[in-house]
Structure formats: C-alpha cells, structure tokens
Amino acid sequence: MNQKADFDTPLEPNNYMLQSKKMDLKAGYLGKVFGSNEAAPYNISGALVILLVLSGIGTIFFKASLNADIYWNIITPVITLVMGYVFGKSSSGS
DSSP states (O other): OOOOOOOSSOOOHHHHHHHHHHHHHHHHHHHHHHOSTTTHHHHHHHHHHHHHHHHHHHHHHSOOSSOHHHHHHHHHHHHHHHHHHHHHHHHTTO
16 A cells, blocks of 8 residues: 655646545534544544633632632543543554
8 A cells, every 4th residue: 555645746626626525525524623533533632631721720710619629630630531542542653
C-alpha cells in the first residue's frame, strides 16, 4: 500500500467538490463537529478537558451548589484520566 500524493498536478474544481462531498457524507454530522475518525477521539477528549476546567474555574468565582474544593476533587481524576488516554494512545502508535 505505497500510495504517493502527486502535488504537482492541480486539483480540478469538480474533483475537489466531489472529494469534499464524499468526506462530508462519510463523516456525518458528528464528523463535522469533532473531525475525522483519526482525530475525533482527541477532539472529544480535548473538549471534555476544556469543559471541565472551565466549569471548575466557574465554581471558584460563582456560587455553586458544590463547594469548589469538592468539585475540583471530583473533576481532577477525570481530567488526568482523559489526558492519560490521549497521551497513552498517541505514544502507543495508534
């Protein structure tokens, strides 16, 4: 499976639109949001970490039903778990 890309030949507009449409159909709605099959786990993990950190910062500055210390004790293991998944998966070569 040794495929080489030919960067010297210009891409025809119709061929580009066909390839773009094929990728859109393959990815679906969630693929448009999170990216391709290869990048989706990393994008979802990154979005989860950002959401947890922002919500943790929100509990510090705004009054919440949970104390900020308790909330950070809950989300810190989740954040480290997600980061371990991302870095462990990238170092295993997958």
